[in-house]
Amino acid sequence: MTTARRPTRPLAALVGVAVALALLSVVACGPGTAEIAKGKPVPNITGTTLDGTAFDLATLRGKPVVINFWGPSCVPCRTEFPLLAAKAAEHRADGLVIVGILTDDPVEPARAFAAEHGGTWPNVIDPGGAIKATYRVLGRPQSYFVDRNGVLQSIQIGEVIDRDFERQYAAIAGGQ
Numbered sequence: 001m002t003t004a005r006r007p008t009r010p011l012a013a014l015v016g017v018a019v020a021l022a023l024l025s026v027v028a029c030g031p032g033t034a035e036i037a038k039g040k041p042v043p044n045i046t047g048t049t050l051d052g053t054a055f056d057l058a059t060l061r062g063k064p065v066v067i068n069f070w071g072p073s074c075v076p077c078r079t080e081f082p083l084l085a086a087k088a089a090e091h092r093a094d095g096l097v098i099v100g101i102l103t104d105d106p107v108e109p110a111r112a113f114a115a116e117h118g119g120t121w122p123n124v125i126d127p128g129g130a131i132k133a134t135y136r137v138l139g140r141p142q143s144y145f146v147d148r149n150g151v152l153q154s155i156q157i158g159e160v161i162d163r164d165f166e167r168q169y170a171a172i173a174g175g176q
Contacts, residue, residue, distance in 0.1 A: 064172040071105030072113040076159040085118035
């Protein structure tokens with residue numbers, strides 16, 4: 001007697017997606033910290049950039065902002081970096097500002113990598129992981145698309161590709 005094999009990969013993938021969404025909802029709305037949710041203002045970010053400049057996210061109100069948690073030891077971050085550089089240049093006239101948050105990596109390699117690969121945007125150092133914790137980052141890279149009013153419109157977990165960037169950018173670029 002033979003038994004039919006059930007497809008386990010599609011089921012496993014579906015369960016994985018469900019678990020990730022459940023985890024994201026718990027992470028995004030956990031007690032005792034700022035809420036990170038679509039349609040809500042993002043928490044302010046202050047700190048020092050890789051070049052030693054003071055940074056305050058609140059000064060960017062009125063501009064579309066992409067907050068990108070990254071580090072040079074992260075392979076998808078390294079792959080995504082040239083796309084971010086190209087998009088920063090392409091949408092400069094719209095006022096787009098990319099803000100990098102150096103997460104889980106030392107400063108010197110990040111500084112060298114950003115300089116070598118055209119990362120001219122502010123890259124804020126997060127040595128104790130406070131910004132990462134506030135934003136409930138699940139992994140690197142992770143990007144937050146914030147509109148001109150400082151309101152979160154979408155979160156990209158994982159590497160951003162061109163089509164994803166443009167779709168999410170359209171939601172934050174309005175109101176010029």
